[in-house]
Amino acid sequence: MTFYLTTAIAYPNGTPHIGHAYEYVAADIIARFKRLDGEQVFFLTGTDEHGLKMQQTAQREGITSRELADRNAAKFRHLQDVLGSTYDRFIRTTDTDHYAASQELWRRMEAAGDIYLDSYSGWYSVRDEAYFAEDETEVRDGVRVAVSSGAEVTWTEEESYFFRLSRYAEPLLKLYEERPEFFGPEGRRNEIASFVRSGLNDLSISRTTFDWGVPVPGDEKHVMYVWVDALTNYLTGAGFPGEASSGDRFGQVWPPNAQIIGKDIARFHAVYWPAFLMSAGITLPERIHAHGFLFNAGEKMSKSVGNVVDPYDLIDAFGLDALRFFLLREISYGQDGSYSEESIITRKNTDLANEYGNLAQRSLSMVAKNCGGQVPTPGSLTAEDEELLALARGVLPEARRHVDVQNLHLYVGACWKVLSEANRYFSAQEPWKLKKTDAARMETVLWVTLEVVRIITLLIQPVMPESTGKILDQLGVPAGEAAAAAGARNVHAANEGAPAITPVHVGGAAEGAGDPEAGR
Numbered sequence: 001m002t003f004y005l006t007t008a009i010a011y012p013n014g015t016p017h018i019g020h021a022y023e024y025v026a027a028d029i030i031a032r033f034k035r036l037d038g039e040q041v042f043f044l045t046g047t048d049e050h051g052l053k054m055q056q057t058a059q060r061e062g063i064t065s066r067e068l069a070d071r072n073a074a075k076f077r078h079l080q081d082v083l084g085s086t087y088d089r090f091i092r093t094t095d096t097d098h099y100a101a102s103q104e105l106w107r108r109m110e111a112a113g114d115i116y117l118d119s120y121s122g123w124y125s126v127r128d129e130a131y132f133a134e135d136e137t138e139v140r141d142g143v144r145v146a147v148s149s150g151a152e153v154t155w156t157e158e159e160s161y162f163f164r165l166s167r168y169a170e171p172l173l174k175l176y177e178e179r180p181e182f183f184g185p186e187g188r189r190n191e192i193a194s195f196v197r198s199g200l201n202d203l204s205i206s207r208t209t210f211d212w213g214v215p216v217p218g219d220e221k222h223v224m225y226v227w228v229d230a231l232t233n234y235l236t237g238a239g240f241p242g243e244a245s246s247g248d249r250f251g252q253v254w255p256p257n258a259q260i261i262g263k264d265i266a267r268f269h270a271v272y273w274p275a276f277l278m279s280a281g282i283t284l285p286e287r288i289h290a291h292g293f294l295f296n297a298g299e300k301m302s303k304s305v306g307n308v309v310d311p312y313d314l315i316d317a318f319g320l321d322a323l324r325f326f327l328l329r330e331i332s333y334g335q336d337g338s339y340s341e342e343s344i345i346t347r348k349n350t351d352l353a354n355e356y357g358n359l360a361q362r363s364l365s366m367v368a369k370n371c372g373g374q375v376p377t378p379g380s381l382t383a384e385d386e387e388l389l390a391l392a393r394g395v396l397p398e399a400r401r402h403v404d405v406q407n408l409h410l411y412v413g414a415c416w417k418v419l420s421e422a423n424r425y426f427s428a429q430e431p432w433k434l435k436k437t438d439a440a441r442m443e444t445v446l447w448v449t450l451e452v453v454r455i456i457t458l459l460i461q462p463v464m465p466e467s468t469g470k471i472l473d474q475l476g477v478p479a480g481e482a483a484a485a486a487g488a489r490n491v492h493a494a495n496e497g498a499p500a501i502t503p504v505h506v507g508g509a510a511e512g513a514g515d516p517e518a519g520r
């Protein structure tokens with residue numbers, strides 16, 4: 001079975017920002033964690049290229065919608081590459097197979113009796129690409145806007161196909177109740193459930209006033225509402241419409257095991273998406289997780305405020321691994337979060353340089369100087385040794401539990417709890433003193449410390465692929481070694497015949513800060 005993971009597909013009407021980077025990094029960490037844990041992963045991401053917003057932006061720039069999509073999709077893809085994202089397919093909703101999949105989903109919903117022709121009149125927000133009921137809008141400074149986003153809405157009247165969403169209120173409520181893990185975190189699921197409980201109107205799913213979209217099968221003066229085609233990308237990526245029964249690719253990949261989205265698009269994913277799938281008779285995803293929004297020093301990023309942060313600037317300033325680590329360590333994955341240069345620097349200095357880098361450096365350089373550059377052989381273990389090792393070996397099952405419900409901050413937090421214990425242990429054991437009094441015990445203490453460094457380094461490879469690779473090199477452990485190795489094997493066995501150990505630096509540890517002889 002494949003572990004199928006998706007991100008939202010971004011609108012390429014502008015350039016990517018740090019909010020996009022946040023989503024990509026988190027999804028990539030899940031993909032890497034699962035691969036490390038021995039699973040076959042298919043990781044899908046891409047761009048959402050149709051709709052009025054794209055068409056209007058292109059018109060303003062004097063280029064075609066296709067040119068705009070080509071230019072900006074490349075930027076989103078480039079950002080993912082620079083972030084080290086290990087996606088398997090970058091889907092574009094202008095890809096040929098995506099047209100076929102969207103039309104097939106439409107036909108199935110139609111065959112189920114869930115699509116009918118009528119006329120739509122109401123408020124539409126181009127920025128949100130969403131319809132709003134009168135009471136979801138208000139007038140601000142003489143302009144009618146959507147209350148939830150503040151985006152301008154315009155009165156729209158046209159012939160439209162409708163999806164019988166009203167039929168699905170009960171089945172959806174039953175879904176949230178019977179399978180609460182379907183949508184997380186819990187607070188957002190409760191908001192969605194109360195929205196559904198208040199009643200669902202049928203949904204307008206086609207447009208006739210512009211043509212930048214997937215044609216409706218059998219009635220080509222309509223294009224599909226952009227969210228119908230956008231949500232279908234998850235099916236296209238899995239090979240829909242293959243025949244699930246015949247063991248083809250769709251049968252192996254579907255359904256998604258984790259779908260990562262931001263909180264602003266929860267309603268589309270927790271209401272429309274499962275309703276479309278139920279209508280078409282397709283198995284529902286196992287889990288959808290809505291993360292929070294990232295703010296710049298507490299302020300919402302906006303072009304008019306001029307505080308939209310370019311992720312490339314942050315990578316240049318702090319390094320990729322430190323940025324990936326910061327985003328997941330600092331913010332509860334599900335809540336909104338804030339970042340500032342100061343908070344990134346603080347995390348880098350405390351968690352990376354002090355807790356991790358110095359521990360690795362002090363133990364490795366002691367081994368280099370005092371044990372002939374080979375990982376030493378442990379003698380009999382004390383209660384403290386056993387306790388610390390047990391703590392480190394317990395992280396893998398704990399991390400698995402957290403990653404399965406996207407509590408990524410708790411997974412990283414569990415690793416750092418062990419590192420801070422290991423630092424306490426190292427200082428208390430004072431191996432630099434044992435050197436003169438009890439060399440055998442010193443070797444055991446160094447072995448225990450390196451074993452903990454090895455286990456934690458293996459487990460945080462998904463978060464910081466580059467720096468962990470360097471430390472594993474020092475330890476003579478092959479980078480990418482499976483997470484299972486973080487449970488049982490010992491570093492001595494892994495290090496048989498390995499090259500000499502030399503000290504390493506992580507997260508910009510200050511020169512000399514890790515002098516093993518100095519103690520703490």
Ligand code: ME8
Pocket residue numbers: 007008009010011012018019020022023048230231233260261262263264265292293294295301
């Ligand atoms: O919503 N912090 O595209 P998009 C965190 N095309 N996440 C953020 C964010 C921020 N400041 N700003 C945006 C769309 N995001 C649709 C999706 S899926 C079938 C179609 C997240 O480019 C946002 O929540 O506006 C979404 O998950 C993703 O970035 C793309 O946003």
